[in-house]
Amino acid sequence: MELSVYTIEGKDTGRKVTLDERVFGIQPHTQSVYLDIKRYLAHQRQGTHKTKERAEVARTTKKHHRQKGTGGARHGSLKSPIHRGGGTVFGPRPHDYVVRLNIKTIRLARRSALSAKAAENAITVVEDFTLEKPKTKDFLNILKNLQLADKKSLVIIGDKDNNVYLSSRNLEQSKVVIASELNTYQIMNAQNLLISESALGKIQDTLTK
Template structure:
């Protein structure tokens, strides 16, 4: 599958690149996509949630009233969960939410996500560019030229580029990653994928091992 290479002004350069059908043209595996997205979202959870239970509350253990004759229910320590300020019953405890997936399944999920975007014609290939200094204004001009100014977009670089990354950091709808950071969730979460020309080789190499 051949795709035209654009410049940062959104115009065709006259060159075309071949996108591998093994990466951008497979039949999507929806279950693999589901598992990979589920793992990504699970890994965003810190798992540090904790509430104090009865044994962890600071307070007296004295029985607060006699067992019988009060006309009310029996009550022991003030730390009982039925009282305000008492411990919590079955409260949250720290938990590790990480999930394990094998590498082949994760590759299949990413290839499926890229193939979905390819079928939607939501993948652009742009020649490599750089800014002299980090400037959000210049990055917004690139978005405007590509017709992505008010749309969710994901820019994939071949190598780390601090000026481009910092220029995009203040924009909520745009994200910049290098090819090794590409994930199924990020691909599907973006409306359009902008691939730098220098990122293609790394993407295809990573996903066809």
């Protein structure tokens, strides 16, 4: 598949890039995509949730009332879970949510996600660009020129650029990521991908190894 390369003014440069069929032209493997997205979302969880159990609640251990003669049930410590303010039964404990996948499955998932976007004609290639200073208006103008301002877009650049990143930070529907940090969730969560030329080369080099 060939795509035209555009400038940040939205004009066709007259040049074309060829998308590697091994990355952008495969039959999407939905199970791998599901597993990789599940892995990503699981890793976003801190796993620090905790409730106090019976042994950890600061309450008296004095017997609540006498054993017999009250007409009620027997009770010991007020730490018991059946009392208000008592410990929690089977509450959450701190643990991690790591989901492990081998590198082949992860790369297959990313190739599948990119191929799905290519099949939807949801990929735009732009020549490498930068901004003189962080300014949201300038970044938004680039999206408007490329007809992406009203779409949920993922902008993929080749290398870290603080001016570009800071300029996009206030835009709810746009996210900037460098090619080396691209993941399946980000691809599938966007309506359109705006990929710089250098980023395209890095993506193809990484996913064809």
